[in-house]
Every structure is written in C-alpha cells, then in structure tokens.
Amino acid sequence: MENTTTKTAPTRYSDTELGEFKQLIQNKLEIARAEYKDLLDVLNGSASNDDNSGAYATLEDGAATLEKETIYQMAGRQQKFIEQLEAALVRIGNKTYGICRATGKLIQKERLMAVPHTTLSMEAKLRQN
Known part of the structure; x- marks a missing residue:
C-alpha cells in the first residue's frame, strides 16, 4: 500500500513567489545601476586636476591616484553585482531561480x-569554505 501522506519538498518556487523575487531584484538592480553610474561620473569628473605646485602636489597626486583606484575597484564590484542580479532574473524566467546549483x-x-543573486544554499556555501 502506498503512503499518500508523505509530503515531498517543493522542487521550485511558485510563480507568485518568483514574482516577488523578481520585484526585489529589479529594485536592487535599479539602485545598483544608479550607484554604478554615480561611480563612473566620479571617475569621469576626476579627470580634471588642479595645477597645484609645491611639496603637497606629490602627496595630493598619490592620494588622488589611490582614490581613483578605489573607485575603479568599487565600480568593478558594482558591475559584477549588476551582472549577478541580471543572471538571477534569467533564472526567474527559466523558473530555476532559488535552486541550489x-x-x-x-x-x-x-x-x-x-x-537575491545567490546560487548556493547555506548548506552548500558552508561546505565550500
């Protein structure tokens, strides 16, 4: 006799839940794109350099270079985050979102x-470390 009371775990999120995740990701994506644009604006605006002379010019140049490198790194991380969010939207479209790889x-x-862009459960993430 077959046991019909055994409850199996769901294999994917419902369309309603996927819609909720999609809205969350789209909101995060909008914010991330705005922040990325701001970082690029700062980089493009920092091309103008005051012509300072004296002993402080070298220190200021070094600080400006360090700041620019930091902003480049932040922009790179932001771009990667945007790509991960976009990939999550594709997984939602494929109805594979939320399934641990x-x-x-x-x-x-x-x-x-x-x-929201994760592809690993906590169980898998902890095993990874």
Missing part, C-alpha cells in the same frame, strides 16, 4: 531575500 534543493527564502 550544488545540492539541487531549494534555497531558503530568507537567504534569497537577503542575497
């Missing part, structure tokens, strides 16, 4: 709300 199990909703 290591275990094949659903990633906890709380984790996806906090890190």
